[in-house]
Amino acid sequence: MSKAGLEHYLGEHPFFRGMRPKDLAWLAELAEPLALEVGDYLYREGDESKDFYLIQEGLVRLEIHTPGRGELVIQTLGPGEVLGWSVMLPETRKTFDARIFQATRLLAFDAAAVRKHSEEDHHFGYELCKRFSRVIGERLQATRLRLLDLYGQPH
Amino acid sequence: MQKGPFVLERSGLLQLLQALKAKGYLTLGPTVREGAIVYDQLSRLEDLPIGYTDHQEGGTYRLRRRGDEALFGYNVGPHSWKRFLHPPILRLFRARKINGGFEFEHEAEALPNYAFIGVRACELLAIRVQDQVFLGGAYQDPHYKARRERVFIVAVNCTQAGNTCFCASVQSGPKAQAGFDLALTEVLEGDRHYFVGEVGSERGAEVLGEIPHRAALPSEVAQAEAKVAQATRQMGRSLATEGLKEMLYQNLEHPRWEQVAARCLSCGNCTQVCPTCFCTSVEDHTDLSGVAERTRRWDSCFTADFSYLHGGSVRVSTKARYRQWLTHKLATWQDQFGMLGCVGCGRCITWCPVGIDLTEEVAAMRGAHV
Amino acid sequence: MVNPISYTPGQDPMQPRPFRVVRAIRETADVVTLELEAQSGPPLAFQPGQFTMLYVFGVGEVPISISGDPHKPARLVQTIRRVGLVTEALCKLGRGDVVGVRGPFGSHWPLEQARGGDVVIVAGGIGLPPLRPAIYHILHQRQDYGRVYLLYGARTPADLLFPEELKRWQHTLAHAPGASPVRVTVDRAEGGWDGAVGVVTSLIPVLPIDPLRTTALMVGPEVMMRFTISELRKRGIPEENLYLSMERNMKCAVGFCGHCQYGPHFICKDGPVLAFPRVRDWITRKEV
Missing domain, CATH: 2.40.30.10 (Translation factors)
Incomplete structure (x- = not known):
């Protein structure tokens, strides 16, 4: 995808939609396309949070290894979803493994660069924070819904 | 057909009962039993609550002597006519086990023709309300229909109102307007004791033709009207119906629900005495001979079981149950059936063991001074 | 007599x-x-x-x-x-x-009204069976509908109903090759589950639909339907195009027994399928 094409793509994406053209241009400049194969790890538990990702295609599993029970799947994320909301916070580490379950194409955005740019341009940072807040909210809501065990047998 | 108002002497009422019996009707009407006026079989005038009246208040019902010989000198008791049209217990079907499966038995139900004697104006409306529930929609209840189609109605206008009555404010009474075969107003005047009557149907005219009666004098009609007007003035309660539905829909979380729930015993008395409450449940039984049957019985939205949905009840709190009952009567009923579910008879107030008064609850929610 | x-x-x-x-x-x-x-x-x-x-x-x-x-x-x-x-x-x-x-x-799914547009079918748990007749009907007249998606959430892979049909529908419901019309997710992945893990509502934000011409049909636990409605509204689907199937205690099914009342509605005869605007004022209220 050309830089202009990427800018347009980001502008249309629900996550970035509404950001200023210069912000989109900056993000398009930063975006690093990645292609990963089944079984690859996008990152592992304990890794430093180096990037956040926009999944374009494929399926990524968030897993955690439990002795005796193997890999427990917490959640899967697919096309259109954003992964790695913790990049806005410095010096965080990943709490789950992210493993590729179906061949995945994604865009990676360098966390340190994003943080630095946000500090210099608070408008940009605020817009991004709002968007990550929504992602966090959605994750939290989904987690709460699953805590309810809605489909379980009534007791 | 008798066109104008007629007069029936006191003795003529017995002849009316006899004429109805001769036509094959089972005559039902008010009678005193266990300290209350209830509806049961009438065969003679002495079965009527002669000389009794009913003193009613929130949570109070007492029979008292009137000091005269009035036959219908009371208002309403714990019974309503729904017990005959929509029986408290009804068998819906029987099924019998046969070679690996079972089959339903479609037996005929033996049903009498009822004649209701002494139906109050509020009760006429209650019957119309239940007509709408059981006959007015896409489905008809054939059990109700069979009973309803055959009933002969002798309405008797109230000439006094009780402390819990509010028919005037919901426009159901005290005068019977429609839905009867014959309507009577009892007049006791010096030594005279007679009824001023009105014919409401061909059937009514036919029966009237078989008993001694005469055209009413204007003075007699005026007497009867004055008696009914007296009842209107005596209404112990009133319910403002203007904007009632909208008011309740806007106040589904009003603190008053919590307050009334603190007093409500969730006993369901109000639903059992209410002449419009129609809810039922079903019970399935089997016996050792391989016969199963299903019966329908009156139910109440005040029970925990009423709203049971796999795993638990939807309406757990008394607050939710009272809110369901009241908003159904006065608000959702209007959306469902195009009419109020309350006819102003006051039974729910009288028979509530703690005297909860729906007119008071509505007034409180409207923000009016109680 | x-x-x-x-x-x-x-x-x-x-x-x-x-x-x-x-x-x-x-x-x-x-x-x-x-x-x-x-x-x-x-x-x-x-x-x-x-x-x-x-x-x-x-x-x-x-x-x-x-x-x-x-x-x-x-x-x-x-x-x-x-x-x-x-x-x-x-x-x-x-x-x-x-x-x-x-x-x-009871009432039925608005399949006539949905013709010509996209259809999003959302099932949670035991909610799939009442939607299957709608899927069959759409398959019979597939050309009458646009993009059709079935979003199905279950507790575990072992709880998934009609797994063979789900595979078949992946092809037969598709409006175009690779459309992936059947999207299944489970709350807890066990065994060799090779699909999505998460709540069914999380499948909605990324669904390629034309919101103004989309009809949504949903069945599941009430909480799930509330969240589903919320996500579908965020996508801009008109409220009157959101249909849900409600459940209440029922004894008679014809409006006589009174048990299934839900505000002004009898779920047995006005429902079970109701357009969202009819329940909007009641669905977040407790103990109705």
């Missing part, structure tokens, strides 16, 4: 008709599908979304949604989850057993 009156199923909506079980399919640990045939009289024609009352001899009667093909009414297909006495008895039935059937009752 006494009048003998008899009530027959034709005149009396409270009278069941005997149907014989011709096939019982164990779908999961607690879900069974029964295929039934009328012992006499015409088969039971129905609209997708409707339900019947199933009676087990001497045990009782429960509302069960019809899960079969509306274009093949000869066999009445109903899917039952074991949650109480009557459903437990139903789940134990086998070929040759007899049940009483009343119905069909």
Whole structure:
């Protein structure tokens, strides 16, 4: 995808939609396309949070290894979803493994660069924070819904 | 057909009962039993609550002597006519086990023709309300229909109102307007004791033709009207119906629900005495001979079981149950059936063991001074 | 004078008709599908979304949604989850057993109105069976609809209903190659599950649809439907195009017993399928 094409793509994406053209241009400049194969790890538990990702295609599993029970799947994320909301916070580490379950194409955005740019341009940072807040909210809501065990047998 | 108002002497009422019996009707009407006026079989005038009246208040019902010989000198008791049209217990079907499966038995139900004697104006409306529930929609209840189609109605206008009555404010009474075969107003005047009557149907005219009666004098009609007007003035309660539905829909979380729930015993008395409450449940039984049957019985939205949905009840709190009952009567009923579910008879107030008064609850929610 | 009156199923909506079980399919640990045939009289024609009352001899009667093909009414297909006495008895039935059937009752999915646009079908748990007749109908007239998606959330992979059909629909429901119309997610992945893990509502934000021309049909636990509605509204689907199937205690199914009241609605006759605007003022209220 050309830089202009990427800018347009980001502008249309629900996550970035509404950001200023210069912000989109900056993000398009930063975006690093990645292609990963089944079984690859996008990152592992304990890794430093180096990037956040926009999944374009494929399926990524968030897993955690439990002795005796193997890999427990917490959640899967697919096309259109954003992964790695913790990049806005410095010096965080990943709490789950992210493993590729179906061949995945994604865009990676360098966390340190994003943080630095946000500090210099608070408008940009605020817009991004709002968007990550929504992602966090959605994750939290989904987690709460699953805590309810809605489909379980009534007791 | 008798066109104008007629007069029936006191003795003529017995002849009316006899004429109805001769036509094959089972005559039902008010009678005193266990300290209350209830509806049961009438065969003679002495079965009527002669000389009794009913003193009613929130949570109070007492029979008292009137000091005269009035036959219908009371208002309403714990019974309503729904017990005959929509029986408290009804068998819906029987099924019998046969070679690996079972089959339903479609037996005929033996049903009498009822004649209701002494139906109050509020009760006429209650019957119309239940007509709408059981006959007015896409489905008809054939059990109700069979009973309803055959009933002969002798309405008797109230000439006094009780402390819990509010028919005037919901426009159901005290005068019977429609839905009867014959309507009577009892007049006791010096030594005279007679009824001023009105014919409401061909059937009514036919029966009237078989008993001694005469055209009413204007003075007699005026007497009867004055008696009914007296009842209107005596209404112990009133319910403002203007904007009632909208008011309740806007106040589904009003603190008053919590307050009334603190007093409500969730006993369901109000639903059992209410002449419009129609809810039922079903019970399935089997016996050792391989016969199963299903019966329908009156139910109440005040029970925990009423709203049971796999795993638990939807309406757990008394607050939710009272809110369901009241908003159904006065608000959702209007959306469902195009009419109020309350006819102003006051039974729910009288028979509530703690005297909860729906007119008071509505007034409180409207923000009016109680 | 006494009048003998008899009530027959034709005149009396409270009278069941005997149907014989011709096939019982164990779908999961607690879900069974029964295929039934009328012992006499015409088969039971129905609209997708409707339900019947199933009676087990001497045990009782429960509302069960019809899960079969509306274009093949000869066999009445109903899917039952074991949650109480009557459903437990139903789940134990086998070929040759007899049940009483009343119905069909209630409102149906707006499949006519949905024609020409996209359709999003959202099922949670035991919510899939009442939607299956709508899927069958769409498959019969696939060209009448735009993009069609089935979003299905279950507790675990072992709880998934109709897994073979889900695979088939992945191809037959598709409007174009690679459309991936069937999107399944589970709350907890166990065994060799190779699909999505998460809540069904998380599948909605990324769905490629034309919101203004989309109709959504949903069945599931009430909380799930509330969140589903919230996500669908965020996508800009008009509220009047959101349809849900509600559940309440039912004894009669024809509006006489009063049990299924939900605000001004009788779920048995006004529902079970209701457009969202009709329940908007009630759905977040407690103990209605």
